[in-house]
Amino acid sequence: MKVAYLGPNGSFTHAVASKSFSRDELVPMANITEVIKVYEEGSVDYAIVPVENSIEGSVHETLDYLFHRSDITAVAEIIQPIKQQLLAADKNRPIEKILSHPQAIAQGKQYIKMHYPHATIETTASTAYAARYVAEHPEQALAAIAPLQAASTYHLEVVAKNIQEIDENYTRFWVLGKQAPELDLTKETAKMTLALTLPDNLPGALYKALSVFAWRSIDLTKIESRPLKTVLGEYFFIIDLLVSEEKLITYALEELKTVGITTKILGNYQVYHL
Amino acid sequence: MKVAYLGPNGSFTHAVASKSFSRDELVPMANITEVIKVYEEGSVDYAIVPVENSIEGSVHETLDYLFHRSDITAVAEIIQPIKQQLLAADKNRPIEKILSHPQAIAQGKQYIKMHYPHATIETTASTAYAARYVAEHPEQALAAIAPLQAASTYHLEVVAKNIQEIDENYTRFWVLGKQAPELDLTKETAKMTLALTLPDNLPGALYKALSVFAWRSIDLTKIESRPLKTVLGEYFFIIDLLVSEEKLITYALEELKTVGITTKILGNYQVYHL
Known part of the structure; x- marks a missing residue:
């Protein structure tokens, strides 16, 4: 495959x-x-x-x-x-510049401040790009913040493990x-992700949409509004549901349809943990 | 100031x-x-x-x-x-490489495909960084996708105006x-942004929170769940409200408090349009 x-x-x-x-x-x-x-x-x-x-x-x-x-x-x-590693071509050499994606740099900020207070920080478009750049310039005093996978892919050494601040x-x-x-x-739970488009302005419609799930005791694990990209202030909604009884969800979707709320199923899936 | x-x-x-x-x-x-x-x-x-x-x-x-x-x-x-411009040190020279933030590149993808199908694309950490890099290497056949402001800041010329795909x-x-x-x-509307923390698991509590606004006809313009960064699956909610009668919102906040929902006001503001 x-x-x-x-x-x-x-x-x-x-x-x-x-x-x-x-x-x-x-x-x-x-x-x-x-x-x-x-x-x-x-x-x-x-x-x-x-x-x-x-x-x-x-x-x-x-x-x-x-x-x-x-x-x-x-x-x-x-x-x-997500665990971030400090990687270098040779872990025993000094480090003067640290490269990574802004988010990974933010996650490793406290570690860098404590161990490499004088290092220059350079942002890159991705953590993998930073790792590749460090591998391609072994003569420079560089390190990258990147996932462990990047160490084996680019033959880099791990200078420090799991330097991210927030464990969660x-x-x-x-x-x-x-x-x-x-x-x-x-294996964990089974879940479903829906995109809802509401017929008119929000307050009533979103409330109605949620009531369809609430009174059936269907657990929502996430809700997010996203711009429809048509007019400023028009949104669609992404909702994650825990699937315990699929029949209940089928009824909920039918009820949403009758009140004019359009649903699109983005995913219907078993959740796994690495 | x-x-x-x-x-x-x-x-x-x-x-x-x-x-x-x-x-x-x-x-x-x-x-x-x-x-x-x-x-x-x-x-x-x-x-x-x-x-x-x-x-x-x-x-x-x-x-x-x-x-x-x-x-x-x-x-x-x-x-x-947000309008994206194609900027270069000299607008009459050929362009072989285009630099920008991944999001700006995505926005200008169709334009690049049509006008510079053979250009190499290089992602940078920000549009301003791309513009500065192009300005610092005038001898190379480079262009940056960046805001108009970057043209005057870095003394670059506008090769093409408003190349973004989505106008909205x-x-x-x-x-x-x-x-x-x-x-x-x-001046546009007045708005308020709240962060809500719910006492227990979602379906009932979020529904109750929204009902507090719904029955007072307070318009929600945005809702988004955000991880609390404590346990996987625990969220807080960011809600934007249109403020027509501030008294109604005060009552709503008081009612939320009585049912154990914590609110934090992130903003209370007049909206302006540039």
Whole structure:
């Protein structure tokens, strides 16, 4: 089987892909839109994309694409804890400059301040790019903040492990596909993600939509409004539900339809933990 | 007066600051946390930070800081339409490489594909950084996608104007301060932003919270759940309200308190349009 993922080699998505589809052919793509497109065209069987990080929030490139332009749904979710490593070409050499994505730099700020107060900080477009740059310039006094996966991909040494400040940092990844894959990972709950478009202005309609779930005791684990990209102030809503009885949700969706609320299922999936 | 903003020179926040506080001393800071911190310390009178982009979504660095660590509130909101320009040191020279922030590249993708199909694309940490790099290497065949403000700041020429794909792209900026500034801009509605922390699991509590606003016909313009950064799956909620009668909102907040829902006011502000 072929599985597309958000590359490059050494990215967090790469770590998820290689742990959950270890016997399959993995195809790195340059950005999220390309990952979804290559799946849409039928060139791969599954596609893995990030959907939410606990610190950065939702990955809108994923959610917006699935809402606006695609009938593809998530068939599995994989939760990965995010751990940042300080990597260098030679761990015994001094470090004068530290490179990484702004978010990873923010996560390692206290560690850097304590151990490398005089290092210059340079932001890069991704953690994997920072790791590759450090690997390509071994003669310079550089280090990168990046995932562990990047150490093996770019033959870097780990100077310090798990330097992130907040331990509760995880990313949700979605596996897009036609049917649920059998993954050899720890199983958690089953969930469903819906996009709701309300017929008119918010207060009444959103309240009604939530009441449809509330009185059936269907647990919401997330709600987020997203601009519809038509007029300023027009939103659609992304809602995550815990699926205990699927029949109850079917009834809820039917009731939403009768009151004029449009629903689109973005995902119906088993949640796994890495 | 001194006004801190998210720099560097030539950024979108710089454009907002120089248009709304044109007679004041503007102080650029390297990142959002630094902007808020310098205001917290009392070194400036106001601070300007981005809070939401219509395409990228909420700026969590701003909202999370105000929720978790600060008693600072927004006293004005400024909405700026985001327009991307293709800038070069000399607009008549060929362009072989185009640099910008990934989001700006995504916004200019169709334009680049049509006019520069063979150009290499390089991502940078910010649009202002891309513009500065292009200015510092005039001998190379480079261009940057960046705001118009960056053209004057870095003495670049505009190769093509407003190349972004989606016209409905705007960013909300917050002015943090002790009292509302008098701004010489187009006035829109008055709004309030609240952070709600619910006493227990969601479905009932969120529904109750929204009913407090719904039955008073208080318009919600935005709702978003954000991880509490304690346990996976624990959220707080950010809600934007239209303020027509402030008394009604006072009553609503009191009612929320009695049912055990904690509210924190992140902003109470007049909305302006650039």
